[in-house]
Amino acid sequence: MSSTITSITPLLACLVSLIAVLPIVLLRKSPNAREGATFVAGIIKFGLVLYMLPTVLAGTKIEYTLWQILPNIAIEFRVDGLGMLFGLVASSLWILTSLYSIGYMRGLKEHSQTRFFTFFAISLSATIGVAFSGNLFTLYLFYEMLSLATYPLVTHHQDKEARTGGRTYLTYLLTTSIGFVLPALIFVFVKTGSSMDFSPEGFLAGHISPSAALVLLLLFTFGFAKAGIMPFHSWLPGAMVAPTPVSALLHAVAVVKVGVFCVLRVFTGVFGIDYLESLDIATVVAWIAAFTVITSSLIALSQDNLKRRLAFSTIGQLSYIILGVALLSDRAVTGSMTHIAMHAVGKITLFMCAGAVFVATGKKYISQMDGLGKKMPFTFAAFTIGALSVTGLPPTGGLISKFYLVTGTVDAGQVALLVIFLISTILNAAYLLPIGYRAFFPKDKELSKTPFSWKAVEEASLPCVLPVCITSTLALVLFIKPQFLINLAGLMLGSGG
Amino acid sequence: MTEQAPIFILLFPFLTAVIVALVGLRHKSLSWPLTLVSLGASVCASLSTLAQVVEHGPIRYKLGGWSPPFGIEFHIDGLSALVAVTVSVVALLTAIYSKDNVDAETPDKSSQYYSLFLLLVSGLLGIVITGDAFNLYVMLEVAALTSYALIAMGNKRASLAAFKYLIMGTIGASFYLLGVGYLYIKTGSLNMLDIREILETAGLFNSPTILVAFILITVGVWIKMAFFPLHSWLPNCYAFAPTTSSNIMAPLVTKVMIYVMVRMVLTVFGPNYAFEILDWENIVVWLAVIAILAGSIGALAQKDLRKMLTFLIIAEVGYMVGGLWLADETGITGTIFHIISDAFMTLCVFLFAGIVFAKTGARDIYALEGMFKKMPLTMVGFLVGAFSLIGIPPTAGFFSKWYLVQGGINSGNWEYVVALLISSLINAVLFFRLIEIAYFGKKPAEGHDHHHGDDHAKVSEASFTMLLPLLSTAAILIVIGLYNKELVSVIQDFLSQFNLATSIR
Amino acid sequence: MELLQSIADSFNYWIYIILMMIGLYALVAKNNLVKKLIGMSIFQTAIILFYVSIGYKDGATIPILYEHQAHHGHHDAGHGDAEDAHHDVEHAVEEAAKEIHAVAEDHADGHDAHADDHDTLVDSHDAHTSSAIHAEDFANPLVHVLMLTAIVVGVATLGVGLAITQKLYGEFGSIEESEIIEQIRTGK
Structure with a gap:
């Protein structure tokens, strides 16, 4: 089933947005043309990814070797099920986020918009690069590129808060990638001497001792700190100083998902599920992830700043994905891969809603949003759907992935972890659903205390609201039609879905 | 013509140094073009030599036709050809850069400056291509004497720094000379290859005289390369010398000394002696670890931009000393590769520091405020250099670290691996502190394009002759990174003769 | 007794070491820059003595052939x-x-x-x-040739050193290292 064809398409898909930097910079004097360039690039990129979808679904891998950079190691692209799944999510949501950014950035009259769109495009290149990279080295290359390219986005406001946030951001991401991933990477290379190509069987088996395997696994899991696993999570709330489109795409989709994606790759492509099963070390990671899930949910409950609450929710959801793959059962792994897409769609909706509220009213705190639903019905309807999806309730896509995760836990026979799943679901519901509920049905006496007058408030501009509606619809659609995602995930398990 | 290339590498700058000194008496304006032409010719000669070495193997060039071991010979193998190319290219770039800077900083001494500059370069090139141990000493002193003078051209503090350097440098060189003397007692030869052959055939490795020679040479070279704790002369020298002087010396002098160390350990004494009979690896690697950490921490404490960079040099020297004594083929590959990449990345950041100093007149790191806005192109050059020093792919610095760490893992020297990573992290802290200062200037006006230059920004961008070398260096760093495989194959060709330990492939 | 004998046998090597130590002491311990330079000269001379000793042979003459x-x-x-x-x-x-x-x-x-x-x-x-x-x-002539070069180098180094000392004197009005450092510290 694993036939392979060579094609330059993955490289093109990766490069499109990088090339788009040129027109973006050149057209900086006319904002409309500049944003036009972003859109064209986004659509081409999505088109290219979509173009590869049927091939990949048919079980064929698409390969392209760009450059033999080290003896034995090349910069190499290979599109398989997992990469395709992630690539689809990232490239499709980029288009929507671009639309949203226009509304948001213009609505708030942000400075340096050219720089913003430039680095946004570069970040997307890096994200797709990660998704399609064919070996560990290429993965690392794009991972680092993403860290650096997002720094100007995170610190966009260039004020004191941005400075602190940016510093935390880079400190965590670079410390872990240089301190943990790089030595692990070189260690793997020294011990195996292989080209480090991902393969379902992994390439570590037989080269290292079990204790070294455990150390390596932990180095990778913590090293890819973009996955936000505790205790390397605090960059994410810090990064919320960024403009909302950045938080939406990067810190709900691109950056954090790159983190979990890398961890998934390490589990499924470097170690190989079978090898991990024989070693019996993944449970350690599973429990760390479980701890993160519960802790972050509890912290999220106590946050009043909407974006921060969402950030902690993200940390918890990311750990679901890691937890799923660490369970090593087929259904749990499928669940965690699907959850990348489901959570992305749900969380980006939530973030965009938070941004839309900010654009329309300037409010950041949940306690200030009581009763706002009547003035901004679309936004808060979308918010509620997003919240349902993230919590994992019908009729949204979130249910599908959570179902797989939970049944996978049962398959793995981890009852204790099952309990954790259930508790965290309740917590999810507790910190997300009341926001939408109270927006529509405020308690009167609280509303009367709010000094803020709602009279002048109306929905944010169309570019802000439209993407929100699209993504929330997407969350509903994925409930009905999740099969292709599951098929893509199934490709990775060799069962064909 | 091409078989004469080795001598031209040296001859062009050397003769031009004399010409510049004479012509400069009357026509100062001719100094700069003459310097450029001679260095350009030297670059061509060294490239052609490198091509010959890659194609036909090592070249033994007999000076004046005297056959070794009686005459002095130039012995050029992969290692020396690569370093020679590095030296000549760095010299050329710095020479281009010098034009505006020299006129600004030392206007009345410009022809003397170029003359000394060329002499320094010829001294360094001489060290690299010679195959004679005593000749190396002479070249060492040629380079050293000119660098004392070049440093002393700077401000008040530079003179004292130059004096201290003179003392330390003379001690170092004298130790080296003594070591060569002891070698000569035992072997009766000064030709490096000949010494090696005699040492092996006569089985002299157990002689205490050879041990003394080895210690003296190693310590002498360590002093000259500022290996911690013998580094005290370096920071003030490079921080207070005229910009262009430190731009040429910071990348090259320590690197060429590393070359001498590699040459002595591998070619003259042989890895068998240095690594197996002496069995010092662990001690030296630990010393290197201390050097790396001390250099990095020292850098953290600095507020002066150039002084901070000088401490980084000390850390980098630790990388390379440690890398050599890992006694592992990949590690030594990394060391040699790092000689080249470090020369360029040091050049890159020093050029940047020079531009900042020229434009703002301030030395401390806060002079960088708002630089992204004022000089976007300069900052791009700087970013590449900084990323390379941190070790972010695909710059050259990442790959040298790649090989060094690999060597550390291969040979099981985990302390070295850890030190290298810690130092990378400290570098990241250092440079992102700079980037942060440069990026968070005053908050720009609403809707104002921040990143890419408008008219205002172009005004403060550095002049062409300053910008060209910086951007070329940045480009070279990336090219070295992308083509590291080719470079490494040259290095491994050179190393293959030594039968070093290697665990992979 | 054996020690004395060995010292007497190779007394020139012992003297070279003693000279070197004197030079090194002056280099490190002296405060006066000119004295440091004198120490440096002694240090270098010691090395010259060492080299010349290598070439020495009992009863040998200058290496010129008829x-x-x-x-x-x-x-x-x-x-x-x-x-x-x-x-x-x-x-x-x-x-x-x-x-x-x-x-x-x-x-x-x-x-x-x-x-x-x-x-x-x-x-x-x-x-x-x-x-x-x-x-x-x-006598072995090669070492003498080498030392001719080394002497030239030594003289050049001394010259540069003295020139720098002169520059320092012009700038600080002193050739005592401690005074110069004091001036740098207070002046800045």
């Missing part, structure tokens, strides 16, 4: 080396001897510069020759 010696020389050197030449330099002597042979044939009626050079090389390698040229009759 015409008739050059004529004799090639024949004897040709076979003499095989017997008891120092094994380190055996091949070198052989090669040199061959060249002398060739040169001597070309210039049958006298030595020219080349022949001269080669002869000295024979001597420098301490070969034992049985006839007219006995290497032990000549």
Whole structure:
């Protein structure tokens, strides 16, 4: 089933947005043309990814070797099920986020918009690069590129808060990638001497001792700190100083998902599920992830700043994905891969809603949003759907992935972890659903205390609201039609879905 | 013509140094073009030599036709050809850069400056291509004497720094000379290859005289390369010398000394002696670890931009000393590769520091405020250099670290691996502190394009002759990174003769 | 007693070490910059003494050959080396001897510069020759040549050092290191 064809398409898909930097910079004097360039690039990129979808679904891998950079190691692209799944999510949501950014950035009259769109495009290149990279080295290359390219986005406001946030951001991401991933990477290379190509069987088996395997696994899991696993999570709330489109795409989709994606790759492509099963070390990671899930949910409950609450929710959801793959059962792994897409769609909706509220009213705190639903019905309807999806309730896509995760836990026979799943679901519901509920049905006496007058408030501009509606619809659609995602995930398990 | 290339590498700058000194008496304006032409010719000669070495193997060039071991010979193998190319290219770039800077900083001494500059370069090139141990000493002193003078051209503090350097440098060189003397007692030869052959055939490795020679040479070279704790002369020298002087010396002098160390350990004494009979690896690697950490921490404490960079040099020297004594083929590959990449990345950041100093007149790191806005192109050059020093792919610095760490893992020297990573992290802290200062200037006006230059920004961008070398260096760093495989194959060709330990492939 | 004997046997090496230590002491401990430079000179002189000691032989003379010696020389050197030449330099002597042979044939009626050079090389390698040229009759000239270079280097270094000292005096009005450092500290 694993036939392979060579094609330059993955490289093109990766490069499109990088090339788009040129027109973006050149057209900086006319904002409309500049944003036009972003859109064209986004659509081409999505088109290219979509173009590869049927091939990949048919079980064929698409390969392209760009450059033999080290003896034995090349910069190499290979599109398989997992990469395709992630690539689809990232490239499709980029288009929507671009639309949203226009509304948001213009609505708030942000400075340096050219720089913003430039680095946004570069970040997307890096994200797709990660998704399609064919070996560990290429993965690392794009991972680092993403860290650096997002720094100007995170610190966009260039004020004191941005400075602190940016510093935390880079400190965590670079410390872990240089301190943990790089030595692990070189260690793997020294011990195996292989080209480090991902393969379902992994390439570590037989080269290292079990204790070294455990150390390596932990180095990778913590090293890819973009996955936000505790205790390397605090960059994410810090990064919320960024403009909302950045938080939406990067810190709900691109950056954090790159983190979990890398961890998934390490589990499924470097170690190989079978090898991990024989070693019996993944449970350690599973429990760390479980701890993160519960802790972050509890912290999220106590946050009043909407974006921060969402950030902690993200940390918890990311750990679901890691937890799923660490369970090593087929259904749990499928669940965690699907959850990348489901959570992305749900969380980006939530973030965009938070941004839309900010654009329309300037409010950041949940306690200030009581009763706002009547003035901004679309936004808060979308918010509620997003919240349902993230919590994992019908009729949204979130249910599908959570179902797989939970049944996978049962398959793995981890009852204790099952309990954790259930508790965290309740917590999810507790910190997300009341926001939408109270927006529509405020308690009167609280509303009367709010000094803020709602009279002048109306929905944010169309570019802000439209993407929100699209993504929330997407969350509903994925409930009905999740099969292709599951098929893509199934490709990775060799069962064909 | 091409078989004469080795001598031209040296001859062009050397003769031009004399010409510049004479012509400069009357026509100062001719100094700069003459310097450029001679260095350009030297670059061509060294490239052609490198091509010959890659194609036909090592070249033994007999000076004046005297056959070794009686005459002095130039012995050029992969290692020396690569370093020679590095030296000549760095010299050329710095020479281009010098034009505006020299006129600004030392206007009345410009022809003397170029003359000394060329002499320094010829001294360094001489060290690299010679195959004679005593000749190396002479070249060492040629380079050293000119660098004392070049440093002393700077401000008040530079003179004292130059004096201290003179003392330390003379001690170092004298130790080296003594070591060569002891070698000569035992072997009766000064030709490096000949010494090696005699040492092996006569089985002299157990002689205490050879041990003394080895210690003296190693310590002498360590002093000259500022290996911690013998580094005290370096920071003030490079921080207070005229910009262009430190731009040429910071990348090259320590690197060429590393070359001498590699040459002595591998070619003259042989890895068998240095690594197996002496069995010092662990001690030296630990010393290197201390050097790396001390250099990095020292850098953290600095507020002066150039002084901070000088401490980084000390850390980098630790990388390379440690890398050599890992006694592992990949590690030594990394060391040699790092000689080249470090020369360029040091050049890159020093050029940047020079531009900042020229434009703002301030030395401390806060002079960088708002630089992204004022000089976007300069900052791009700087970013590449900084990323390379941190070790972010695909710059050259990442790959040298790649090989060094690999060597550390291969040979099981985990302390070295850890030190290298810690130092990378400290570098990241250092440079992102700079980037942060440069990026968070005053908050720009609403809707104002921040990143890419408008008219205002172009005004403060550095002049062409300053910008060209910086951007070329940045480009070279990336090219070295992308083509590291080719470079490494040259290095491994050179190393293959030594039968070093290697665990992979 | 044995110690004394060994010191007496190689007293020039002991003196070189003592001189070196004196120089090093002055370099490190003296406050006056000129005194430091004097220490540096002593240090370098010690090395020169060391090198010259290498080339010293009891009862040897300057390595200059006369015409008739050059004529004799090639024949004897040709076979003499095989017997008891120092094994380190055996091949070198052989090669040199061959060249002398060739040169001597070309210039049958006298030595020219080349022949001269080669002869000295024979001597420098301490070969034992049985006839007219006995290497032990000549001091090793190579080390002296090397030291000529080293002396030049030393003088140049001293010159640069003094020039810098002069510059420092012009700038700070002092050649005491501590005073200069004090001025830098307070002045800045």
